[in-house]
Every structure is written in C-alpha cells, then in structure tokens.
Amino acid sequence: MINIQENISLRPYNTFGIDVKAKYFCQVKSTAELIELVQTDLFRNERRLILGGGSNILFTKDFDGIIAHNSILGKEIVHENGDTAFLEVNSGALWHDIVMHCVQNNWGGIENLSLIPGTVGAAPMQNIGAYGVEVREVIEKVEAVELSTGRVKSFANKECKFGYRESIFKNDLKEKFFISSVTLTLSKKNHRINTSYGAIAETLSKMNITQPTIKNVSDAVIKIRSEKLPDFKILGNAGSFFKNPEISEEQFSKLQIDFPSVPHYSANQGVKVPAGWLIEQCGWKGKTFDHVGVHAKQALVLVNYGEASGDEIFSLAQKIISSVHEKFLITLTPEVNIF
Numbered sequence: 001m002i003n004i005q006e007n008i009s010l011r012p013y014n015t016f017g018i019d020v021k022a023k024y025f026c027q028v029k030s031t032a033e034l035i036e037l038v039q040t041d042l043f044r045n046e047r048r049l050i051l052g053g054g055s056n057i058l059f060t061k062d063f064d065g066i067i068a069h070n071s072i073l074g075k076e077i078v079h080e081n082g083d084t085a086f087l088e089v090n091s092g093a094l095w096h097d098i099v100m101h102c103v104q105n106n107w108g109g110i111e112n113l114s115l116i117p118g119t120v121g122a123a124p125m126q127n128i129g130a131y132g133v134e135v136r137e138v139i140e141k142v143e144a145v146e147l148s149t150g151r152v153k154s155f156a157n158k159e160c161k162f163g164y165r166e167s168i169f170k171n172d173l174k175e176k177f178f179i180s181s182v183t184l185t186l187s188k189k190n191h192r193i194n195t196s197y198g199a200i201a202e203t204l205s206k207m208n209i210t211q212p213t214i215k216n217v218s219d220a221v222i223k224i225r226s227e228k229l230p231d232f233k234i235l236g237n238a239g240s241f242f243k244n245p246e247i248s249e250e251q252f253s254k255l256q257i258d259f260p261s262v263p264h265y266s267a268n269q270g271v272k273v274p275a276g277w278l279i280e281q282c283g284w285k286g287k288t289f290d291h292v293g294v295h296a297k298q299a300l301v302l303v304n305y306g307e308a309s310g311d312e313i314f315s316l317a318q319k320i321i322s323s324v325h326e327k328f329l330i331t332l333t334p335e336v337n338i339f
C-alpha cells in the first residue's frame with residue numbers, strides 16, 4: 001500500500017545536504033508499489049522524479065511535483081555455472097553493499113567500483129565508473145518500469161547505449177523509466193584483476209601485496225577513496241561535479257603548445273583531459289566562499305560547508321566553467337543532475 005506524503009524536506013535524501021522541499025514524496029518498496037504509484041492520477045499529472053541515494057543530484061529549488069524514493073530491496077542468483085554468477089539485484093539496494101557481497105563471495109568484476117555511494121538502480125544511469133572499470137562491463141540486463149504505462153521492459157546491455165558517464169536512460173529515455181533491477185555478470189574464477197589505474201598498484205605495494213585478490217583490490221580502493229574524498233555525511237558533496245572533457249586530437253595539440261605539462265589519456269573520441277587539473281590550474285582548488293567551496297584534495301568535488309543553498313553551489317559551478325573556458329577554451333559539463 002503506497003503512502004504519498006506532502007511537503008517533505010529533501011535534506012536527508014541528497015548528499016549535498018541541500019534543504020529544499022518536495023511537494024509530494026513516496027517511498028517505493030516493491031515493483032508492485034511502483035506500478036500502483038504510476039497508475040495514480042497524482043503521478044500522471046504532476047512533475048516526477050525518481051530518487052535513489054541523492055548522491056548525483058543538486059537541488060536548486062523546491063521540487064514542485066512528486067518524488068518516488070527507491071527502497072526496492074533484494075537480490076538473487078538467477079543463474080550460475082562454474083565460471084560465472086548472474087546476480088539480479090533490485091534497484092534500491094545500496095551499490096557498495098552489493099560490491100561487499102560480491103567481494104565476500106569472491107565474485108569478480110566490480111571490486112574497483114567499491115565505495116561509490118548511491119543505489120544499484122542509478123548505476124546504469126550514468127554507467128558509473130572508477131579506477132578503469134565501468135559498470136557496463138558487468139551488466140547483463142536492466143529491467144525498468146515505464147512511467148507513462150506501468151509496463152515492465154527488459155533492456156539488454158547493448159540497448160542501454162552505454163558511454164562515458166552516459167546511457168540511454170540519461171538521454172533518449174531521460175525520466176521515462178524507473179530502473180527496477182539490474183542483472184550483473186560476475187566471474188567466479190580467472191578474475192580480471194585491474195590494478196593499473198591511479199594509486200591502486202602503489203597502495204597494494206605499500207600493503208606488501210604482490211598477488212592481489214579481489215578483496216585486496218577492493219580494500220586498496222576503499223583506502224584511497226577514504227583518504228582523498230570528503231565524507232558526505234560530514235561535508236556535503238556529490239563526488240565529481242563535472243565530467244572529464246574529451247577533446248579532439250587537433251584541439252589537444254594546440255592545448256599542449258601552451259600547456260606542455262597537461263595530463264591526458266586516450267579516449268573513445270579523441271583525448272581525455274582531467275577536469276580536476278583544469279580547475280586546479282585556474283586556482284580554484286581548496287578555495288572557500290561563504291557556505292561553499294572546492295575540495296582541497298580533489299578540485300572536481302564541490303562542497304557544502306553546512307548551510308549552502310543549491311543556487312550557491314550552482315553559481316560556483318558556473319564561475320568554474322567560465323574560468324576554465326577562458327583559460328583553456330574547454331567547456332566543462334556537469335556530471336551531477338541539476339534540478
């Protein structure tokens with residue numbers, strides 16, 4: 001039985017800790033409740049938003065509509081053989097809890113994605129990625145409920161149109177489906193251990209580990225992230241505020257003439273330049289302005305010192321975009337969803 005509440009503060013429901021209100025708010029605890037909700041007149045007629053852990057969202061004003069907060073829990077192995085386990089996870093489960101479950105069972109594939117906040121249902125939305133792994137590599141299928149009809153549709157991996165922090169759910173099907181479950185394909189042996197990225201190898205070496213297991217990699221990622229990223233329970237943030245820009249080879253060659261030390265990586269389309277470096281070069285790293293600031297250890301992370309409004313964070317983001325464009329002729333795009 002669904003319960004639609006009115007005038008609810010969203011402060012506990014977004015990791016920036018922004019104190020705005022939702023006109024209507026409904027906790028959704030099962031797919032049946034979801035289908036019941038989408039069939040109500042209220043849901044049909046109001047503006048609607050699906051909310052997971054609120055760790056990739058910036059609210060700049062009250063939400064004048066209905067929020068469906070995802071609390072659909074549960075997981076099961078739907079199929080397995082000697083090599084692979086197929087784990088179907090309901091979308092309200094916390095992503096990191098599922099990573100820990102897999103690590104405990106020695107199922108490989110998502111250990112590099114340890115300690116990413118938020119829900120399983122939001123993971124395909126922006127094809128979450130970290131330390132050289134993207135969730136698309138382990139997604140077999142995504143099940144979703146169409147908001148206009150209540151119809152359940154299954155999307156095979158290819159149909160999700162995954163890209164760098166992108167998917168069909170963030171583009172063509174934006175705000176059209178509620179992802180209700182995700183099926184992951186996990187290795188049971190011959191794991192593809194990936195330690196080549198960032199500080200993982202160095203951290204493992206300091207831990208005196210030469211033949212890393214899945215658990216070792218997960219432990220290393222957790223250690224690095226805990227030391228570098230602010231804890232959103234203490235300092236409100238939504239992780240990287242911007243995507244790393246991918247620019248053409250030609251634009252990169254010109255950039256390198258003026259900035260020979262610019263870090264770069266090959267990308268699907270051209271060259272990836274770390275947004276954090278660009279922001280740091282513009283002098284923003286560690287700066288604070290009233291209630292908001294740029295994190296001292298990672299310039300990609302904007303923080304709320306406690307009482308910031310979403311507009312204050314948005315306005316800081318706009319200033320950063322302008323100054324990066326002025327210096328490098330590169331336009332940063334927010335990764336965070338802004339409402």
Ligand code: FAD
Nearest residue numbers: 052053054055056118119121122128129130178179238239
């Ligand atoms: P929300 O913020 O609640 O929602 C995000 C978007 O997805 C919204 O548009 C929402 O409407 C939509 N959505 C949510 N659930 C569903 C659903 N079930 N069906 C349809 N649409 C849905 N991200 C990375 O990729 N890599 C990282 O390493 C990483 N590190 C982070 C570190 C920190 C400290 C923080 C705060 C964030 C980090 N993030 C990272 C960003 C964020 O955690 C992920 O994008 C996460 O997947 C968001 O999950 P969520 O449940 O909080 O989504």
Ligand code: NAP
Nearest residue numbers: 129130131132196197198199228238239240244265274298
């Ligand atoms: P980092 O190691 O300081 O590296 C800075 C950037 O360079 C990263 O954003 C990464 O791009 C890129 N990079 C580093 N090594 C690379 C390689 N070998 N090949 C290709 N690209 C490389 O980054 P960090 O800030 O500490 O973050 C570590 C990882 O966690 C990154 O993958 C990052 O995306 C992820 N993370 C994401 C969020 C988020 O909210 N989205 C928040 C925190 C951390 P990519 O970002 O494309 O990987």
